[in-house]
Amino acid sequence: MVNFTLNGLEVSVEKGTTLLEAADFYGIEIPTLCHDKGLSPYGACRLCLVEIGTPGRSRLVSSCTYQAREGLNVRTHSERVIKARKLLIEMYVALCPSSKVIQCLASKYHVTKVRFSPKHEDCILCGLCVRMCDEQMQAKAISFVNRGGRRLVSTPFAKKSEDCRLCGACIYICPACQTRCQGPQEENILCNACLNLEPPCLEKFEDVMCYMDPCVACELNTDKKPNK
Amino acid sequence: MGLRTNPKACYRSYMKVDLTKIDQIINQIIDKYKDDEDVPYISILQDINDEYRYLPEEALYRVSQKMEVSMSHLYSLATFYKCFSLVPKGEHEIQVCMGTACHVRGASRILEKVTRDLQVKPGKTSENGKFSLETVNCVGACAQGPLVVFDGKYVGKLTLNKIEKMLGGNHEKDNKTS
Amino acid sequence: MKKITKPAELEELRKIIIDRRDPDKPSVAVCCGTGCLASGALEVVSSFEKILKEKNIDADLDTRITGCHGFCEQGPLMVIKPGNIFYCKVNQHDVEEIVEKTIMRGEIIERLLYVNPVTGEKIVREDEIPFYKKQYRLIFAYNGKLVPTEIDDYIELGGYSALRKVLEGISPAQVVAEVKASGLRGRGGGGFPTGIKWESCYNATDSPKYLICNADEGDPGCFQDGYLLEGNPHSVIEGMVIGAYAVGSKQGYIYVRNEYPLAIKNFGIAVEQARAYGLLGENIMGSGLSFDIRINKGGGAFVCGESSALIASIEGNVGEPRDKHTHATERGLWNKPTVLNNVKTWANIPIILNNGAEWFSRIGTETSKGTMIFSLTGKVNNTGLVEVPMGISLRDLVIDIGGGVPQGKKIKAVQTGGPSGGCIPEHLLDLPVDYEKLTEAGSMMGSGGMIVLDESSCMVDVAKYFLAFTQDESCGSCFSCREGITRMLEITDHITRGQSSLAELDLLQELAEVVKDASMCGLGQTCGNPVLSTIRYFEDEYRAHILEKKCPAGVCRELISFRIDQELCNGCRACLKKCPEEAIQGEKKESHNILQDLCTKCGICLETCKYDAVIKE
Numbered sequence A: 001m002v003n004f005t006l007n008g009l010e011v012s013v014e015k016g017t018t019l020l021e022a023a024d025f026y027g028i029e030i031p032t033l034c035h036d037k038g039l040s041p042y043g044a045c046r047l048c049l050v051e052i053g054t055p056g057r058s059r060l061v062s063s064c065t066y067q068a069r070e071g072l073n074v075r076t077h078s079e080r081v082i083k084a085r086k087l088l089i090e091m092y093v094a095l096c097p098s099s100k101v102i103q104c105l106a107s108k109y110h111v112t113k114v115r116f117s118p119k120h121e122d123c124i125l126c127g128l129c130v131r132m133c134d135e136q137m138q139a140k141a142i143s144f145v146n147r148g149g150r151r152l153v154s155t156p157f158a159k160k161s162e163d164c165r166l167c168g169a170c171i172y173i174c175p176a177c178q179t180r181c182q183g184p185q186e187e188n189i190l191c192n193a194c195l196n197l198e199p200p201c202l203e204k205f206e207d208v209m210c211y212m213d214p215c216v217a218c219e220l221n222t223d224k225k226p227n228k
Numbered sequence B: 001m002g003l004r005t006n007p008k009a010c011y012r013s014y015m016k017v018d019l020t021k022i023d024q025i026i027n028q029i030i031d032k033y034k035d036d037e038d039v040p041y042i043s044i045l046q047d048i049n050d051e052y053r054y055l056p057e058e059a060l061y062r063v064s065q066k067m068e069v070s071m072s073h074l075y076s077l078a079t080f081y082k083c084f085s086l087v088p089k090g091e092h093e094i095q096v097c098m099g100t101a102c103h104v105r106g107a108s109r110i111l112e113k114v115t116r117d118l119q120v121k122p123g124k125t126s127e128n129g130k131f132s133l134e135t136v137n138c139v140g141a142c143a144q145g146p147l148v149v150f151d152g153k154y155v156g157k158l159t160l161n162k163i164e165k166m167l168g169g170n171h172e173k174d175n176k177t178s
Numbered sequence C: 001m002k003k004i005t006k007p008a009e010l011e012e013l014r015k016i017i018i019d020r021r022d023p024d025k026p027s028v029a030v031c032c033g034t035g036c037l038a039s040g041a042l043e044v045v046s047s048f049e050k051i052l053k054e055k056n057i058d059a060d061l062d063t064r065i066t067g068c069h070g071f072c073e074q075g076p077l078m079v080i081k082p083g084n085i086f087y088c089k090v091n092q093h094d095v096e097e098i099v100e101k102t103i104m105r106g107e108i109i110e111r112l113l114y115v116n117p118v119t120g121e122k123i124v125r126e127d128e129i130p131f132y133k134k135q136y137r138l139i140f141a142y143n144g145k146l147v148p149t150e151i152d153d154y155i156e157l158g159g160y161s162a163l164r165k166v167l168e169g170i171s172p173a174q175v176v177a178e179v180k181a182s183g184l185r186g187r188g189g190g191g192f193p194t195g196i197k198w199e200s201c202y203n204a205t206d207s208p209k210y211l212i213c214n215a216d217e218g219d220p221g222c223f224q225d226g227y228l229l230e231g232n233p234h235s236v237i238e239g240m241v242i243g244a245y246a247v248g249s250k251q252g253y254i255y256v257r258n259e260y261p262l263a264i265k266n267f268g269i270a271v272e273q274a275r276a277y278g279l280l281g282e283n284i285m286g287s288g289l290s291f292d293i294r295i296n297k298g299g300g301a302f303v304c305g306e307s308s309a310l311i312a313s314i315e316g317n318v319g320e321p322r323d324k325h326t327h328a329t330e331r332g333l334w335n336k337p338t339v340l341n342n343v344k345t346w347a348n349i350p351i352i353l354n355n356g357a358e359w360f361s362r363i364g365t366e367t368s369k370g371t372m373i374f375s376l377t378g379k380v381n382n383t384g385l386v387e388v389p390m391g392i393s394l395r396d397l398v399i400d401i402g403g404g405v406p407q408g409k410k411i412k413a414v415q416t417g418g419p420s421g422g423c424i425p426e427h428l429l430d431l432p433v434d435y436e437k438l439t440e441a442g443s444m445m446g447s448g449g450m451i452v453l454d455e456s457s458c459m460v461d462v463a464k465y466f467l468a469f470t471q472d473e474s475c476g477s478c479f480s481c482r483e484g485i486t487r488m489l490e491i492t493d494h495i496t497r498g499q500s501s502l503a504e505l506d507l508l509q510e511l512a513e514v515v516k517d518a519s520m521c522g523l524g525q526t527c528g529n530p531v532l533s534t535i536r537y538f539e540d541e542y543r544a545h546i547l548e549k550k551c552p553a554g555v556c557r558e559l560i561s562f563r564i565d566q567e568l569c570n571g572c573r574a575c576l577k578k579c580p581e582e583a584i585q586g587e588k589k590e591s592h593n594i595l596q597d598l599c600t601k602c603g604i605c606l607e608t609c610k611y612d613a614v615i616k617e
Ligand SMILES: Cc1cc2nc3c(=O)[nH]c(=O)nc-3n(C[C@H](O)[C@H](O)[C@H](O)COP(=O)(O)O)c2cc1C
Pocket: C185, C186, C187, C188, C189, C190, C191, C192, C194, C214, C215, C216, C217, C218, C219, C302, C303, C304, C305, C306, C307, C308, C340, C341, C342, C343, C345, C447, C521, C522, C523
């Protein structure tokens, strides 16, 4: 067993458990876009970032790929994490405003403005479909093509693949394919129809106070948290 | 691995192409690496690329068949690494260095000039198949920047007017031959 | 060639080589490094060979094809013995005169000597040139002195004696301890202590163990690693063999950038020759140590310089970095313990073992030991490779060694660390070359690129350039890096077009910080540095673009214009003929005009006009 601190809580998990799995086990929600329990972790979407190490000498890592280590200090909702996460979600919305999954994340994490021009892509390159096709379907029909800013998912030579089993698993798992729900307003780049409450405690402290979902905006235990 | 697809069943369309020459070359190349414990796909593709000056689709397919590796993996490699080309190269290859040292000495204007004079975009081959234009990030001769590599020969300390001379000469040659 | 079967035989071999050679025999060492090749060194060599044959004196003179001498700006260059006469900017038509005058009669040809630009004095010997004076050449000591394709040259100059010393009775643990005590830090960018890396691999229980030499040198504008491989490949091989002995490895790899054909060729020859002498391969020097090196050509991807991506690439995959939660020294190549070091790091090893850790650690500063090699390029008079002790100030480097900025322009900043680094402004040039000091200033040591920027370089353009580079070169797997860079590039592009706002500048800064924080590998974690450092030191330039819609350096196209000075123009029509857009109008012998609507600001007219009548604003 590995013992470490998770949001100030002493926890212990089996060796080899990732931080994401550990947080899940202890009921702390971490958003993800490229993770699926049946597939190998890939670390592409960067939403599952958590802060590790003592304040001052800490860094952000993706919890889906990072395995728990003895004595680690992990914070899943620190100010630094939330700041990065919100900006990433903002970029996701601009990239793919038609995705319900992404719009829901935006509401949940209180992303109420998008400062980037919308692109209306239909893929966020999370790689779930590629792993699904390879690891579960064993077809290897699709893969990442090109690199950097020109990267995309495709069959070889963008031709109809004869390796493909037409199983549809890639479509099933894709987070970008689920179209957003029709909110009460006319469609704009941000839906925000079910906007959540941003934890107000972040204004005062560099960590959130509770991990209630949705946040109930309490201000209990204020003396236990690191002040700004 | 359980459910490996039979590569023969896929990509049937390729079989219409004559593959004997490709096969010979691939066999040679595969032979060269057969003692290695690991499978250096990248080295194999590099050798094929050196041979044809690009990676023919058929060759990729053959490698996938012979080495029991998925087409999608090879295609990923072929599009990830800059040393591979999936389209045939022109008669002359021009690489314009866009490395930092060349950039601060005006490489982008050089590129623009070459693009315009040869009527070919970076990464593409001109319509008459004469010139392929590429950009590279530093060829290690920064002291001579800005520079281009013309068919493997470095032409350095370029100015817009000098590039005209360099290409001008080749245009003439070009006209004579065509 | 006879294999060496015990360490002591190396000295016998060295003696034979020295005896066989006549130290007084005239020779001419022509630099054929990539830089000089680009300026025509090969033509010089072939006309040498031709003329010597014609005159039938080719037996009396050694024509030696060496690697880079460092002073590439002055290439092609050569050193003639006796007299150590240094000629620069030689071309093939000078050769006949050189043979007749200098070689046959010992006369010096003044025209080909290097002229000190400050004093106007002509300098005969290489070591008297100011460019070399403040340098401290350890790793590059023999570059330019030896013929890289001749192992005998390296052995003659004392090569492989560090390996001999190690095999004659220093235990692997002692070697590791020595490297650790020397304070050597990785020269590939991160500056990780080499000894600690080795120790961790030495302690790893899994086997086999692998060594990797990282020669991917992707930083654009950086060439020292390539030149070291092409100019003195055996120093790297010797370092790797010692490393193999120390950590217990049998197989090494070198991952060389594909754009360096000469380095790949020379290193390949060196490996063959080392094997033939029994300095590589089975049972090295009869000591029972077996180690060999395989050459992997890189695929042309900057990100493959990153250690985990490089390993993925050797394994035959796309060069995507992996989250490094276990060190490569425990699970690296094929999941086995692996030591990965930069070319220069390996080349330091023989020097440390020859001279001792204590000697080595006296060079440099508190935390940065030894020397560092920089590729000094950009707007600087003496472009080339310079090797300096750590701790020297940037000013000494750029002004004293580099000879300052050409055409009397003012220096604005020095860029180090390539796409991962930042710009250090002129007022901080007294900073010493030191890992920590450069990082504090918002840049980094990097692997040795040093680009000098003058007043005609636009800092927004520089940041934009690096973003365009990293956008193209990142692997693209993590969202923060891929999309973050794309968005930063978009914003800098707006700025250079004068279509931005201060709010967007804030967003740019926020993005740069988040991308650094959130990305998986070193590329994403550092790609914000060019942006952050230029905003930190040159915010006024950003503001000028945004608020005044002006590019103070006159670089950003959308913000400049060309016009013709009516007084100065004499109507020679030269520019009119050259303008690709037919944007210039005017009658012969009357002053011309530029039609702003048609002008694409290509700058050809500016370069063409001999009367300085075209003005850029
Ligand atoms: C994007 C990126 C590119 C890199 N490129 C190089 C390179 O070209 N050469 C190199 O030696 N190290 C490079 N590195 C650093 C390597 O990851 C690694 O730290 C280094 O090779 C280790 O050797 P050292 O300890 O001798 O420095 C790069 C790192 C990153 C993140």
